[in-house]
Each structure stands twice: as structure tokens, then as C-alpha cells.
Amino acid sequence: xxxxxxxxxxxxxxxxxxxxxxxxxxVQKIGGLRKVTCPGCGLVYWTNxxxxxxxxxxxKGVKIENAGG
Numbered sequence: 001x002x003x004x005x006x007x008x009x010x011x012x013x014x015x016x017x018x019x020x021x022x023x024x025x026x027v028q029k030i031g032g033l034r035k036v037t038c039p040g041c042g043l044v045y046w047t048n049x050x051x052x053x054x055x056x057x058x059x060k061g062v063k064i065e066n067a068g069g
Contacts, residue, residue: 039064 015023033046040057053062 030046032048034048035044035046036052037044038052038054038057040053040060040062043054043056045054051058051064053064
């Protein structure tokens with residue numbers, strides 16, 4: 001008899017059949033920080049602020065339109 005216990009499919013990797021480049025990337029959280037791209041200038045940075053605008057674009061007065069209208 002085998003010593004291996006049956007493994008429940010609910011704890012197996014649901015993306016195991018996908019190649020690595022198609023697997024979803026894990027969400028990166030560092031002490032409440034989130035990685036964002038500034039819609040004004042394209043700068044990629046980490047922030048804990050509710051807005052995605054970087055400080056420089058915010059100082060320049062760049063506004064982003066709300067998708068909700």
C-alpha cells in the first residue's frame with residue numbers, strides 16, 4: 001500500500017495546468033502599500049494613498065476623470 005494520502009482537489013493549485021506566463025500574478029501587498037501606475041505620467045510606484053496620481057502630477061494639477069461620470 002502507498003503511504004501517500006489522497007489530496008483534496010480544493011487545496012491543489014487550480015492553475016497547475018497553465019504555463020507560468022498565463023498564471024495570474026499574486027497581488028503584492030507590502031505593509032498596506034499597493035503598486036500603481038500614475039495615469040498622468042506613467043510612473044510606476046508604491047503608495048498607500050487612495051489616489052493613483054503621483055505627487056508630481058498632483059502638484060502640477062493633473063486631474064483624472066471618474067469612470068462613473
